Amino acid sequence: MQNNATNEFSLAGYRALLAGLFERGYSARDFSNYDAESSHFILRHDIDMSISAACEVAALERDIGVTSTDFVLLRSEQYSPFSESGRAELIELVELGHEVGLHLDASLYDDDAAALDEAAAWECDLLERLIDRPVRIISLHRPAQSLINTQNTLGGRPHTYQRRYFSDIGYCSDSRGAWGHGHPYEHQAVRNKSALQLLTHPIWWTGEAASPTVRLDRYLRGRHETLGHALADNCSIFENGGMA
Numbered sequence: 001m002q003n004n005a006t007n008e009f010s011l012a013g014y015r016a017l018l019a020g021l022f023e024r025g026y027s028a029r030d031f032s033n034y035d036a037e038s039s040h041f042i043l044r045h046d047i048d049m050s051i052s053a054a055c056e057v058a059a060l061e062r063d064i065g066v067t068s069t070d071f072v073l074l075r076s077e078q079y080s081p082f083s084e085s086g087r088a089e090l091i092e093l094v095e096l097g098h099e100v101g102l103h104l105d106a107s108l109y110d111d112d113a114a115a116l117d118e119a120a121a122w123e124c125d126l127l128e129r130l131i132d133r134p135v136r137i138i139s140l141h142r143p144a145q146s147l148i149n150t151q152n153t154l155g156g157r158p159h160t161y162q163r164r165y166f167s168d169i170g171y172c173s174d175s176r177g178a179w180g181h182g183h184p185y186e187h188q189a190v191r192n193k194s195a196l197q198l199l200t201h202p203i204w205w206t207g208e209a210a211s212p213t214v215r216l217d218r219y220l221r222g223r224h225e226t227l228g229h230a231l232a233d234n235c236s237i238f239e240n241g242g243m244a
């Protein structure tokens with residue numbers, strides 16, 4: 001059974017969620033050192049909206065004594081890992097002991113395997129230069145069905161929707177701010193005490209607990225404020241109130 005804390009999408013809820021897994025005999029591993037038959041969970045964060053939210057979750061994970069693999073988009077309209085603050089936050093994740101992987105949006109490229117492979121290698125190279133360390137694994141952003149449960153690598157690297165990570169072990173995700181396919185504790189893998197890939201998106205867990213739509217409004221207001229500061233810093237007519 002779950003208590004209320006483990007159902008809440010907040011940092012306290014996240015802490016309680018992991019505590020419940022520990023109580024069930026689980027220990028934290030990563031994509032390179034888990035055993036499919038053992039009570040191992042692999043923490044994965046896809047950074048779809050905010051690297052700073054990922055840093056907040058990472059700070060909590062440091063307190064708990066776990067790390068995750070954090071996947072960053074290079075080509076997003078919502079944040080830039082190449083901005084001053086974005087890069088600083090990525091380095092913070094690295095310094096907290098997290099593995100940084102590439103979050104690849106395949107929809108930005110031609111729909112053929114060779115083009116995607118080349119794009120993955122190109123983006124990994126950019127990310128490696130940015131963080132000055134190897135990028136060893138990829139996660140796809142909103143992958144097409146044809147990219148799920150495959151065995152192929154991307155850009156010479158494994159990816160999180162390969163069969164070995166996606167269906168040979170348990171997979172549970174908080175997409176759209178809810179456990180759409182059931183709470184992790186109810187997952188068959190956890191009932192069997194076998195390995196689980198647990199995907200969470202930091203945006204749903206940070207700040208005051210709220211519904212997903214309220215969170216998105218809050219996120220949008222924050223982005224608007226940041227953009228306003230950047231405009232004021234870079235364009236004096238904005239500072240003077242002139243937009244014409």
Ligand SMILES: [Zn+2]
Nearest residue numbers: 046048141142
């Ligand atoms: Zn994503």
